[in-house]
Amino acid sequence: MKLDARIPSGPIEKKWEKCRFEMKLVNPANKRKFSVIVVGTGLAGGSAAATMGELGYNVKAFCFQDSPRRAHSIAAQGGINAAKNYQNDGDSIYRLFYDTVKGGDFRAREANVYRLAEISVNIIDQCVAQGVPFAREYGGLLANRSFGGAQVSRTFYARGQTGQQLLLGCYQALERQVQSGRVTMYPRHEMLELILIDGKARGIVTRNLVTGQIESHIADAVVLATGGYGNVFYLSTNAKGSNATAIWRAHRKGALFANPCFTQIHPTCIPVSGDYQSKLTLMSESLRNDGRIWVPQQKGDKRKPSQIPEGERDYYLERRYPSFGNLVPRDVASRAAKGACDEGRGVGETGLGVYLDFGDAIRRLGKGVVAERYGNLFEMYERITGEDPYSVPMRIFPAIHYTMGGLWVDYRLQSTIPGLFVIGEANFSDHGANRLGASALMQGLADGYFVLPYTIGDYLASTKLDKVDASHADARAAQNEANAQVKKLLGVQGKRTVDSFHREMGKMMWDECGMSRNAKGLEKAIGHIAALEQEFWKDVKVIGAGEELNQSLEKAGRLADFFELAQLMCRDALERQESCGGHFREEYQTPEGEAMRDDDDFCYAAAWEYKGPGKKHELHKESLSFEYVHLAQRSYK
C-alpha cells in the first residue's frame, strides 16, 4: 500500500489556500442531496456536524452520551491557543507552527501543523461570535496566558473551563441545526461497525444504548470524531465512556492506524489513592504558570512539606531547565517527576507524587489573585483530596491524558478508506510525538469548523456514489457482525467482571508502555495482554440481556477492542527504536537522561495495516520531511 498524504505543492503558507482552490465544490442546491454521518459530538464532531448543517448537507450525528453537550471535550480546562498576537509579544502564525512542530518532537506533518496555526485565529473569532465568554481585561478586550512549551502568551481561556465553554458554543450551533432539520441527532447510540460498500465508507452500524436495538445507517460519507484511546490504560484523565471502538472497527475494515504508541502523559494530575480508583483527575497545566514543582533533596524524607526548609528542597525543573523552568512541555515534566519518584524522593503516602507549591505565588501576588486565577481548580483539588492547597502544597503525579496516535489521514483528513474522514483526537495528524498544552481544542475546532467541511465537499463532488440502502448485502453483513459480537460477549457467562480485566490490562500498559518503555518490558506486555485477552473471551461475566440498557455489555465491547489496540501500541513502541516526545525508550537516551531521537531511521509516521484476526499487522511508513523547522534536538534548558 502506498501512502499518499496529498500535501499540496508550493510554499507552506500557500498550501492550504492552494488546496482550497483546487478542491471541487458542491453546488449549494445540490448539498441537500448528500448525507453525511458524524460519529462523536465533541469539539471536532460537533463543530463539523454544525458547519455541514449550515452548508446545507443532511447530517446524522451520533454520540454515546445522553446529550451531545457531554462529550469529553467538555472537561478540557486550560485553554486554546491562537496566533492572534494580541499581547504584542512577538507571536505569529509561523511561531505557533514552529512551537508545535518542535513541541511534537519532529514527528508531525509540517503542512498540517502550518494549516492548524493559520486557522487558529479564525477559531477565536468564531467562538467569540457564538458567545463563548473568554476571560477579558478591564478594557473589554480578550485576555491571554502562557502555557507549557511556549514563551509567548497566546492561550485564550474561560476560567478553568475552556473546553466546556467551547463545547457549549459548538453544541448550541449544533442544536440550531437540529432545530432547522438539517442535523438529526442520535444520542445514546454507539457505533459498533463501519459499513463499506464498493470499498467506500457508506455507513455505520449502531447500538441504541437504551433499547439495545442494532441498526444500520447509510450515508455518502462517514466522519469519525470519536476522540482518543487513553482508556486503554484503565486509569486516565479521559471520561469513563471514552473508547476506541469506532476507530478500531474502522481500522479492522482497512483504515491504517498511525503511531499508536504516541500517548501523552500529563504531569499535573491528582495521585492515585487506592485500588478502587476509577479515574484520574487532571489539574490544569496552567497551574505551572505560578506553582513551583519540588521534591525533598533527601531520599525518603517523610517530613511535612512545611517542615522542609527551602535549602533542602529540589526545584528540579527550574534546576534542570533554567530557561523554561516549570513550563517545560508535558513529556519532559512527566518524565522528570517519574525520575524523582524512582529515586525515592516522591511524596505522599504512596511515594508517587511531587509537590506543586503556590506558597511563593501567594506571597508575591496575594491569595486573592491566586484565587481568581485558579480558584476553581483549588476547590476541585480540595474536594477530592480533603487538603487545602492555599496552605499545603498540592501533590501531583503524571497520568495518561491524550493520545497523539490515531487513524492515519491525509492532508484532507481522509483515512485510507475512501469516504471515511477522521478528525480531532481520533486522527494522528497534527501533534507528532507530543502535544503542546491548549492545542487539542485548537485542533478539534480547526478540523471541524474549517477543514473537513471543505475537504468532504471535494470528495462528494468528485466521487461516483451509487444509491444504496441498509438492505445492501454489505450493510447486512456488517450488522450481523455487530450482532454476533454482542451475542458472543453475553454468551461467555464466565466468572470475572469486565472491570477486573480492564484494570489488569491497564496496569500492565502503564508499567510497560507508559512513561518509559524498553524492549523486554514491551515483549512481556504483548504476551501478557494476549493471554489476558484469551482469558477474557473464556471467563468474562456480563449480566443482563442485549435488548436493554446494559452498561456492563457496553464496557465489555469496548474492552474487547482495547485488548487488540493495546497489543498494537506495544508493538509500535517496540518497533520505534528511538525516544521522541511522549515515547521514551530507556535504551535510547542522552547521558543526561533526555530523549534521543534517531532521525536517520525513524523520521516517519508508522501506519499499521490490519491483516485479519490473529495475524500480525503490517507496517507502512509515511516519511516526514522538515523543510521549514529544521530537525534539531529539542532543548528547553
Next chain:
Amino acid sequence: MKLTLHIWRQKNASSAGKMVRYETDASEHMSFLEMLDVLNERLIAQGEEPVAFDHDCREGICGSCGFVINGVAHGPLPSTTVCQLHMRHFKDGDELYLEPWRAAAFPVIKDLVVDRSAFDRIIAAGGYISVSTGSAVDANALPVRKKDSDMAMDAAQCIGCGACVAACPNASASLFMSAKISHLGLLPQGQPERMERALNMVAAANEELFGSCTNIGECEAVCPKGIRLEFIARMNRDFLKASWTFRADRVEGD
C-alpha cells in the same frame, strides 16, 4: 465504613420500580460513584444486575451524573456533583436513600438513569447565537465589559445536569433556561435574538411538561455550579419585555 443503601431499582421505562436494600463497605477516600462501582462489582459476582447510573467525566463538568441522596439532589455537599462527592462526608452506619431525578419531563430509563433530552430541545428552541461558521468578525472588534463577561461566564457554567428540576417542587426548568438566557443576553453578540430567545425557550419548556417557577429557591440550593436565582429574574425580565413589546415583524426603533 459500613453503609446501608436503599436504591431505586427499575428495569425499564415501562415497569414499576421499587427501593432495594444493600449493605456495603466503603473507604473515606472513595468518591460516591466509586462506592457504587464497588457495590456493582459485588452484584455482578453474585449474578445480580448492577445498578445503572449515568456518569462520564467524573470531574463534575460533563453533567451526566446525578441522583438524589436522602432527598437532596447530588447529595449533602453544596456545589458538588455526586461524582465529586467523597465518602469522607459520610460516616460509619449511615443509611442512604438513592433515587433518580423525579420529574414528568425526565422519565426514568432504568434505575437511576433518566431521559433529559428535553433540555436539548429547549436549547434547540433558541439557546444559541445564530452565527454560521466563517461569518465572524475579529474577536477583539467588539469589546465586552469585564463585569458583563464575568457574569455571563457565571451563568454559562451550567452543566445541564437537571438537579434544579429534580429539586423543584414544580419540576421547573427555570434555573437551567435562565442560565442560558442570561449568558447570551449579557453579551453584545446575544442582543439581536434576545427577545425571540426568551419567548421560544420558555415556550419549549412549557411543551416539555416542566412546571413554572414560584421562586422557592430549591434549585439554587442544589445547583452544583452555583447558578443564582437572579438569573431567573433576568429571564423573567426578558420574557415579560418580549411578551409585552416584541413583535417578530417589527423593526427596532419603530
